[in-house]
Amino acid sequence: MRLVNMLAQVDAEKCTGCKTCVKVCPTLAIQIVDRKAVIDSEKCRSCNNCQQRCPVYAITMVKREKPFKVYVDPATEDRTKIDELCAKAKFNPEQIICYCTETRAEEIAAAILKGYDTPEKISLHTGVRTGCKVECIQPVLRLLEAAGITPERPDGWQWYGRTPTVWDIPEDVKAKYSKRGFYFDNDIELLNKVAQTKKSGKEDN
Amino acid sequence: MGKPITPMKPRVSQYGVAPEFVTKRMAEYPEMTSVMLKDLFADTPEVIYPSEKGLDAVREAAEKALANVDMSMIKPGDSVNVCASHHGFTLLGGEPYALLLKTVRDIIAERTGTDNIRLRAGVGLRFRETEEYIKAFGLDKHYKGRAKGVAPVDEGIPIETEIGTLYGIKAIYDADWIVHVHNSDVREVHFHRQVDRAVKPFGMSYARIETRSTYHQNLGPRAANFTARAIFGSEFVQNKFAFAAFLDMSPAGVVGVDADNDLLALNDRLTVNGCKYYGKIITLFGEIDECIAGLDFPCPVPYVFAAGVIYCNFAGANVDLFDLDNPLPPYTWYTEAFYGKNGRPLVGDVPVVNPAIKMVVHNYAWGGYPSAFFSSHVPTIVVGREQADLINRDPQNIEYVKHSVIADDLDSAMEFAYKTAKTDKVIIFDGAVGGLNVSESLAQLLIEKAPQVNKRVDVELMPKWLKQRGIDPATVK
Ligand code: SF4
Ligand code: SF4
Numbered sequence: 001m002r003l004v005n006m007l008a009q010v011d012a013e014k015c016t017g018c019k020t021c022v023k024v025c026p027t028l029a030i031q032i033v034d035r036k037a038v039i040d041s042e043k044c045r046s047c048n049n050c051q052q053r054c055p056v057y058a059i060t061m062v063k064r065e066k067p068f069k070v071y072v073d074p075a076t077e078d079r080t081k082i083d084e085l086c087a088k089a090k091f092n093p094e095q096i097i098c099y100c101t102e103t104r105a106e107e108i109a110a111a112i113l114k115g116y117d118t119p120e121k122i123s124l125h126t127g128v129r130t131g132c133k134v135e136c137i138q139p140v141l142r143l144l145e146a147a148g149i150t151p152e153r154p155d156g157w158q159w160y161g162r163t164p165t166v167w168d169i170p171e172d173v174k175a176k177y178s179k180r181g182f183y184f185d186n187d188i189e190l191l192n193k194v195a196q197t198k199k200s201g202k203e204d205n
Numbered sequence: 206m207g208k209p210i211t212p213m214k215p216r217v218s219q220y221g222v223a224p225e226f227v228t229k230r231m232a233e234y235p236e237m238t239s240v241m242l243k244d245l246f247a248d249t250p251e252v253i254y255p256s257e258k259g260l261d262a263v264r265e266a267a268e269k270a271l272a273n274v275d276m277s278m279i280k281p282g283d284s285v286n287v288c289a290s291h292h293g294f295t296l297l298g299g300e301p302y303a304l305l306l307k308t309v310r311d312i313i314a315e316r317t318g319t320d321n322i323r324l325r326a327g328v329g330l331r332f333r334e335t336e337e338y339i340k341a342f343g344l345d346k347h348y349k350g351r352a353k354g355v356a357p358v359d360e361g362i363p364i365e366t367e368i369g370t371l372y373g374i375k376a377i378y379d380a381d382w383i384v385h386v387h388n389s390d391v392r393e394v395h396f397h398r399q400v401d402r403a404v405k406p407f408g409m410s411y412a413r414i415e416t417r418s419t420y421h422q423n424l425g426p427r428a429a430n431f432t433a434r435a436i437f438g439s440e441f442v443q444n445k446f447a448f449a450a451f452l453d454m455s456p457a458g459v460v461g462v463d464a465d466n467d468l469l470a471l472n473d474r475l476t477v478n479g480c481k482y483y484g485k486i487i488t489l490f491g492e493i494d495e496c497i498a499g500l501d502f503p504c505p506v507p508y509v510f511a512a513g514v515i516y517c518n519f520a521g522a523n524v525d526l527f528d529l530d531n532p533l534p535p536y537t538w539y540t541e542a543f544y545g546k547n548g549r550p551l552v553g554d555v556p557v558v559n560p561a562i563k564m565v566v567h568n569y570a571w572g573g574y575p576s577a578f579f580s581s582h583v584p585t586i587v588v589g590r591e592q593a594d595l596i597n598r599d600p601q602n603i604e605y606v607k608h609s610v611i612a613d614d615l616d617s618a619m620e621f622a623y624k625t626a627k628t629d630k631v632i633i634f635d636g637a638v639g640g641l642n643v644s645e646s647l648a649q650l651l652i653e654k655a656p657q658v659n660k661r662v663d664v665e666l667m668p669k670w671l672k673q674r675g676i677d678p679a680t681v682k
Contacts, residue, residue, distance in 0.1 A: 003603050024358045047600050049358055052332040061598070092551055096542040097422065099575040100601045104546070131601045132330045132575055134357050135538070138418035157360050163415050164369040165423040169431075173367050177431065181400035181529055181674040187425025190532050190554060194543055197551050 002101045002127020005067035006046035010037045014058035021050035021059060023156030026129040028120050045070070045123065047130035070127045077110040085109040088146035089139070090167065090195045097139035100131020108143045117144070118151040119159055138163060166191065206238045206648050213298060213510075213636030216341075216503035220331050221571035222592045229615045231499040231568055231633045232642040240648045241640035242457045242512060245655040246485050252458035254301050255638055263301045263459060267308040267450065270464040274448045281318035284380035285447070287348075289326040290410040293388045293452065294338040295504055297638060301452055301459050302388060303342035309386055309450050310348060324352035325377050327410025330601065331505075331573035332356035361413040364442065366435035372413035373436065383445045385468065388452040389475040391483040392508075392515055394526045395534040396420075397430040399479050400674060403451065403472035407442065408433030426539040427529055437468065451475065455482040456513025457639050477681050480670045484527055485662045486512050491522040491559075492654040495628040496647060498583075499566045501635035505574035506567070506605075507536075509634035512641040516634045520579065523559040525666070529673040535559060541578045558582040563626035566618050567592070567609070572599035580608035584625070586618045587611050 008021075008029075017035035029043035030050060037050075037058070051059040074082055074093075086093040086105045093106035107126055116122045119140045123129040128136050141162040144151055153159065166187050174184045209232035215224035231237065242249045253262040279285060287309055293302030310322050324344055326335035336354035339345050345352045353376070361372040377383065387406055397405050408420050408430065420432040436442055449471055450464040455478070465471040500516060502509035507517035518526060521535040533540045535556045545551045565585040572595060579585065586609065587593045593611045596602045612618035623629065631644040643651065668678040 005603070006598060006600075023360075049332075053356060053358065063598075092543075094545040094551060096544070099538060099541055099578070100603070102577070102604065131603070134330060134414045134417050135421050136418060137414050138422045142423075157358060160361050160363065160372050160413065160415055161370065163371055163419040163423060165419075166425045166428050169368050169428075177434070179675045181398065181427075182431050182434075183427035183529060183532075184425075184431075186532065187428045190552075191425050193554075194552050 001069055001071045001103070002045065002130060003067055003069050004046050004127070005064055006061045007041055007064050008039050008044050008046070008050050008059050009062050010039060011058045011060070012036045014056050016056055018055060020053050020055060024049040024053050024158070025156075026120065026133060026158055027124045028154060043124060045127055045130035047133055049133050070125055072107050072111040072114060072126050074106040074110040077113040081113055082106050082109040085112065085143060085146050087195065089142040090165070090191065091139065091143070092194050092197060095194060098128040098131060098136040101127045103128045103136070105139065105143065108140060112143060112147045112149070117149050119144070120154060206240060206645065208239065209233075209237045209642045210239045210637035210640055212633070212642065213502055215569055218337055218503065218571065219333065220505070220573040221503055221569070222589065222595055226589055226591045227569045230635065231501050231566065231615065231631070232635055232637070234619070236629070236644050237631065237633070237642055238645050238648050239637060239640050239642050240651055242486065244640075245489065245651060246659055249457050250455050250460045250482065252455065252460055254297065254459040260300055260304050263304050263462065264308050266462040267305050268312065270462040271309070271312045271450060274464045275466050276313060276316045276447065278447060279313065279317040279319055279382050282321065283317070283319050283382060284321040284323070285313055285319060285382045285384060286323050286325045286377060286380040287313070287384045287386055288377055288406070288411055289324060289335065289386050290406050291326070291328050291331070291334045291338065292390070292392060294335070294342070295508065296388060296390055296452070296454065297458060299338060299342060303338070303344060305450060305452055305462065306344060306386055307347045309384060313384070322348065322351065323380065324348045326352070326354050327374070327377065327406060328354060328356055329410065329574065332358065334573070357412060357414045357417055361415070364436055364439050366439045368431075368435050371419065371432065371436050372415045373411055374413055377411045378441070378445060381445070382447040383442075384447050385449040386451070387449070388454050389463070389479055390454040390513065391479045394483070394487070394518055395521055395537040398427055398529060399476060399527055399670070400529075401430050401434050401472060402479060403449070403468060403475050404433045404437045405430060406433070407436040412436065421538045426533055426537055453478065454513070456486050473676065476674055477671065477676060480527060480667060483513060484666060484670065485658060487514055487518060487522055487526060488662055488666065489651060489655055489658045490514060490519050491525070492658060493522070493561045493630070493632065493647065493650065495561050495563055496630040496632050497564045497566060497622045497626050497628060498562050499568055499631060499633040499635070500570040501568045501633055502570060505571045506576035506579055507574060509570050510636045511632055511634040517579070519632070519634075520559050520562060520583070523561065524556050527666070527670045536578065563628055564622045566615070566622050568615050568618070572596045572602045575601045577602060577604035577608060580605050585609040586621060588615050588618050589613070
């Protein structure tokens, strides 16, 4: 669940049209029109990325008059399919995959089942990747991959690609480093246990 | 016990309230006192800073350490990126780290003849934080206008590693050579578990979001820091890496400066020192039976300091965070992820948040880091409407204040905390240097428990911690 309470606003006087903001916006809410950045207020999820990276400080965050929430309710999609997707991506459906919005793997799975087939669409509808903008890209890519989807990269720096997981680490690499304090196999055991454990049982709300 | 130590001053920053809103500090109350680290643990190392010599001692130590480093690979005209991280600027007001960065530049220029030296300063989750430090400490001027803050959402570069493709920030690596300037403060032991701690920035402040997400979501709580090792060990990084220079820290201050062309050798030295210097105070914090914790320092909630220990490690001090047999600290992101919808852990391996913390008084701490976990697990009072409003505007903390109560001022917050928490023990995370500010009742407990903690760490825990990290305790003095 993401409460969207702020909105990015461009000072057209200051904007140089450099496109940095366009390249970092996780929901593709910015376009350059007549060499100035223009923000689609419907699509802005108040993540601050553009305001934090604009080289000339042309963007400010302002309070929205009407804050709103974005959320995909897992109860609106087939439970078995949600569980299958999460299991394939090696997540427990209830596992939190975005710490800022407390979004759980099952919500992303439900969003994918609704047809949101890119990280950008998923962010727009669930709010993931709009808090810290850093930590939750891999779970999103892993869940898309589990659904057999290879999303097309946007023409910016939003994300580059799926990276290795602990299950992918070659045995020789594990053997080389495990005596130095990296507990690869124990972590695999723990993550498998989490993924396979039954849900806590609380109804969706 | 003595008078309270002067807390670290509030800092002008877009991530916290303006200093004028911090009208009273927790250390000002008459029931507060201070305990010096030296009085708790006799083997607390001597520090060069703070000392009578002031910052000159840091410059001298840096010059001496760098004299032994080979810089012959850097030719006149070569480009060099001096890579820094925000963390160093949060130590002792930031001046020692800023001075180390200036000294490194001066010496590279002097010894190699190149003038094409740039500062690239990485961040945590506050993308303009190092920009603020660069200006505040005059680093832009010292680096002749070639200083910039870089963020994990900036343009990336793929790096082929032993485990597959990871991604770095392009601007970190856009030079012939890179120099890694960091510090040995243990800080996030809940993340790196004091394994390859010196290498961590390669997987974090120098890395793109894909890599940082790998660290916190793909590898697991005790394999996470391998992300950093994999990047550092890549051919791409090895071909550019010139040397590393570190502030050698202890909870009491700067012990010295360590520099080496071999980062892994430097890492081994710092691993031992970190376990020793920080292991004792963190273990002692685990002995606290009940308290009110005060947050009163210019950093996000988890990163405020008391005696060199960050608050989130106090929130986990009921478990031995250095012991790698414990899979999950009470707070780390993997732990946070494993709480189900009913608020209970999904698996039995999740330890509870330190039950000794009865209440948190958030007098002054920044946003810019997902912190709702803390206010949802420990009763929290946020001081001041301005501070609560600022946190509510922060995209990383939409839920933090929702789980807290707001007090108009510190006096009413403290009154409420004493009444509700039913303890007079208070620990203040205000960055006091050389010791920590606490209530007299807590000071007594710390002084009483310190000798047995001292012995337990020396005899029982240190040998275990070192063995787990592949270091033979017999080789350590
Ligand atoms: S980053 Fe700033 S200057 Fe560049 S296009 Fe966007 S608003 Fe304009
Ligand atoms: S979603 Fe973020 S980057 Fe995009 S316009 Fe809104 S604040 Fe800017």
